[in-house]
Amino acid sequence: MPFTQCVINETLRVANIISGVFRRTVADVNIKGYTIPKGWKVFASFRAVHLDHDHFKDARTFNPWRWKDNNLGTSCSGNFYTPFGGGPRLCPGYELARVEISVFLHHLVTQFSWVPAEEDKLVFFPTTxxxxxxxxxLQRRR
Known part of the structure; x- marks a missing residue:
């Protein structure tokens, strides 16, 4: 189900349930001329990065085909895709979450059909x- 994974990646990029995480600095950090003192809390915003046009072309457009190569370096610039965190704090359940949503989407798409009940649109503030x-x-297919 390669395309299903593309849809999941794009959904998590555009509308991740976790908008970011707080971290405490363990040393003074200098970023672009600003100093964040040791001990301060900072908020790392996944949402701000995932919707940044510098990292993802047409960032506010839902486009699962951007993941078709399954290579973040090709489809999307760099390692800016972090819906499950990263490094030593990578979510331990991320593989299970992917399996569960894959099975759910498979059954939804193969066993049901649906149409929008009314017109709706995406908004990006305060969350997507x-x-x-x-x-x-929703109707069950025969």
Whole structure:
């Protein structure tokens, strides 16, 4: 299910449930001429990076095909895709989460059809969501 993984990647990029994480600096950190003193808390915003046009072309457009090569260095610039964190704090359940959503999407797409119940649109503030929670009419396929 390679395309399913592309859809999952793009969904997590555009509308991740975790918008970011707090971290405490263990030493003074200099970034672009600013100093963040040791001991201060900083908020690393996944959302700000995932929706940054410098890292993802047409960042506010849902486009699962951007992941088709399954190579972040080719489809999206650098290692800026972090829906499950990274390094020593990588979410221990990320593989299980991917399997669960893959199985759910497989059954949804193969066993049901749906149409929007009414017009809706994406909004990006304060989080990425749909205005009306995207109501749908769902029917089991025969």
């Amino acid at each position: 969501r749909t205005q009306k929670r995207f109501p749908i009419n």
